[in-house]
Amino acid sequence: MSRSKKQTRAPKSMRKYVFDSIIIRALREHSLFAAGGPGFLVLVTPDGYLPSEFRSSVIDQLYDDDRFYRSDSVGCVLVALKDKTSKFEDEYSECSKRERVIAVIEKGVELPPTIQLAADLVIHIPPITPDDLKAAARAVVRRPMTDEEAHTALSYPREHLWAAFRPMRSISESMRRLGEVRVPLLAEEVDEVKMRSAPETPLLADMHGYGPAKEWGTQLATDLADWKAGTIDWSDVDKGIVLSGPPGVGKSIFARALAKQCDVLLVASSLGRWQSRGHLGDLLKAMRADFDRARNNAPSILFVDEIDSFGSRESFSHDNANYSIQVVNALLECLDGLDGREGVVVVGATNNIDRIDPAITRAGRLDRHVEIPLPSVADRIAILSQLTAHSIPVSDLLPLGPLTRGLTGADLAKAVRDGRRLARRERRQLTLEDLKTGLPEGTKISGEHRWGIAVHEAGHTIVGTHLGYGTYLGTNIADVVRPDVKNQPGGAAYFDIPRVARRDRQFYLNCVAVMLAGLAAEKLYLGDFSDGAGGGEESDLAVATRIATFSEANLGMGASFLHSNAQTDQELEKLRLSDDRLKDRVEKILTDQYERAKCILQSRRVLLEMLATELDATGFLSPDRFTELEKNLAVSSPLESQIV
Incomplete structure (x- = not known):
């Protein structure tokens, strides 16, 4: 039985008729699926519509009477903006092997890469039109509706609309009831x-x-x-x-x-x-x-x-x-x-x-x-302070920095609303603990884990300042991390690098050395290094490899003047895999600069321990404190401060 034949069955309500019509129109963009064939479609709702409104109509279209699809051969996934991003992939994984699958997502939901690759087609569902209402009125109420009535009806909330229009009730009576509940407003x-x-x-x-x-x-x-x-x-x-x-x-x-x-x-x-x-x-x-x-x-x-x-x-x-x-x-x-x-x-x-x-x-x-990027940690703290009407000192909000990583302004506003709700319930002022209840849970960094991060970041700090990498701004390590955020750094050393400057081959080699200094510090002081320097496109290893490849293949600073247009990590990776000589040269740069960083740190081993101890104890190292520790060391151990 075709889709159009299904529509001819006696409709039970105007709501069902309208949403059936909309879904049928949307599915026509994939002719094979619309004819009852297999496939995986993603349907994006119009502005202001929830995926749940389309559920019944979508399920009806998933089954094809001619092919007798079993319930375990079809799948329906609904994802709203309020849902966690993992819901999409979790629900899709359960029905990924089924023959006919439709995912209905609320407009604004970002498709995970796996879903983008799996979907046969992404279709934007059209909104309800006056013609849809007029057709539904003829089919369900069995009475004609004018253009003016249809336009006016669409200005009301949809839940009011479906409640008012019932079988055997006249159009004029339904419109009268709608008008008594709510007067439609102009835009x-x-x-x-x-x-x-x-x-x-x-x-x-x-x-x-x-x-x-x-x-x-x-x-x-x-x-x-x-x-x-x-x-x-x-x-x-x-x-x-x-x-x-x-x-x-x-x-x-x-x-x-x-x-x-x-x-x-x-x-x-x-x-x-x-x-x-x-x-x-x-x-x-x-x-x-x-x-x-x-x-x-x-x-x-x-x-x-x-x-x-x-x-x-x-x-x-x-x-x-x-x-x-x-x-x-x-x-x-x-x-x-x-x-x-x-x-x-x-x-x-x-x-x-x-x-x-x-x-x-x-x-x-x-x-x-x-x-407009995701807000930085400084911006997130400032936004929280503003949203709380500065009722909590900024210094008290600083520990929330790691917990708010990856959150948008809307996420922060929700956390503040949740916190205020809790405070109102208990008849008291908003506190820092109230805010924490609305944020993702964090895991405290302590013990051996914290000490390892401190050593790692101290390595970046020493090599960066030693090589004049940029203006040193400070180093910090996080007190907590969020397990739900992939590749979250436990700390960082910050340098301000001029955007405009003369950059020769040595500059890029210095960049690679600084990137690998954390690994070198762990190997030198702890005997081995952890996985904290890899795992993401902004990790130490990823950045170091990118810089080394770029200098060799794009900037003419290696064995050849040949220029490549490769820009992304994926393109650079393909370039290395297709050119063994380039891959060997990049590997040599990484190895040489790793050894160079380790040599610098070996000569500053006492300072490395001092900085790591400071970071482990306080979580932050300022430029002034770094200078103070370096001067104290120069007095107590003059040989330590000699340049390598």
Whole structure:
């Protein structure tokens, strides 16, 4: 029995009919699967939809009546943003060998590499349209619904919608009931309600963790003020930017803080919101209305969330390609503006910069791209301090640095909310222990493990300062680590290396020596080294190997002037495997610089022990303390300080 025949069975509710229709349309992008064949599909929900809403319809489509699939031959995986990242892989592993599998993920969930490789196709589920409601009304309620009724109905929460529309109840009665429960708001009114109910957004200048994006935003505020005052032309102002970064880093909050910093109106929207207005014509009308609103209130900022959802015209090949091309073309027209968009700065946000049509980011449109990284440890502490209204001293928050590794601003905000909830329950002020309850559990570093890390980081410190690797900023070792974070360093020695400088072959050899100094220190003082220097792309061994290969194959500093375009670790690895002579030269550099680092440390063995003891006891070594210990050693053991 085909998919369309299944749809003809008597529908029990408008909700079931609508979601069945949406899933059937989505599956048509994979003709073999839609016809009942095997495969593994990933379905991405529209904005504001949960995977659980599609479960029943997805399960119906997994079974094919003609082939009589058994229950152990099909699989359904649902993953929401609130779920742990491991859930996806765990659930998929249970059904990876089944013939027909559908994974429904909430928009914003990042696909693990194994799932990306396994999936036959990633399909974006279309949102509910007025036509879907009208068709459901005819099939379930057995009554016609007008375009106006369908558009109005879609402005209500979906749970209200499904409750109101019941078999044998007239459309007008259902609409009356909906109207009595909740009055639908215009998009502008919804924005105003959200702004009133949301916590006060600080100025961008007072926020942390945004790096270059913050610098760009504060400069934009100055430029808009100057343009408004007539001291600069609009051609001197940046007209658009794309912000990229993982979910939760605060791209939407950045837009609000930017608008406040610039003291201008923020018009926020997305393709999903424009699509929710209905047909293509309604979508385009809503898009142009938002651009008009921004232009009429210039200077202003128009924020387009999930701008990658427009896709790239170069990759459109599905049945709705013409529809998608028209949507992208309309956005380009709005960005160019027949009447100009003077005074309107467009900010786009995305989790995947590679999926954006190149025409959107060309010169004159959104021609600047800034990546918002995960916040550094200093930023995370500052964010926590800000979120707690500075009620806990920053010095008390410092131990939370390792526990917050890899967390976004959204994760930190959730931890603070959880902590406040606990404090309210017990009728007291927020404490450090309350915050810890909302953070991942850590494992204390102590004993032999801590001493080994101290020796390792002392090695980096001595060789780095001895070779003039950069300006020494300090060394620390962590009190706790998170078992759930792979390749988490237990400590680090920090050096500030000038971005612009003359760098010869000796500079790169020094870099390799510093990277391998931790291993050399462990071997020299402990008799062997642990696995702490390897295991990840930013590990000591990975960085040292990368630098050695780069100097030989890309920079002309080795046995040949031949240049390779290899950049990534994977490309460099292939290069080494295909050229035994290059591999031997890289191995020789690593071996020679390891021995060189060990020789330096052998001559400073007493200092190595002193620094390790200091780090083991206090967890931190400042530049001043390093200088003090070195001077004390020079007085007590003059031979120790001689240069090798």
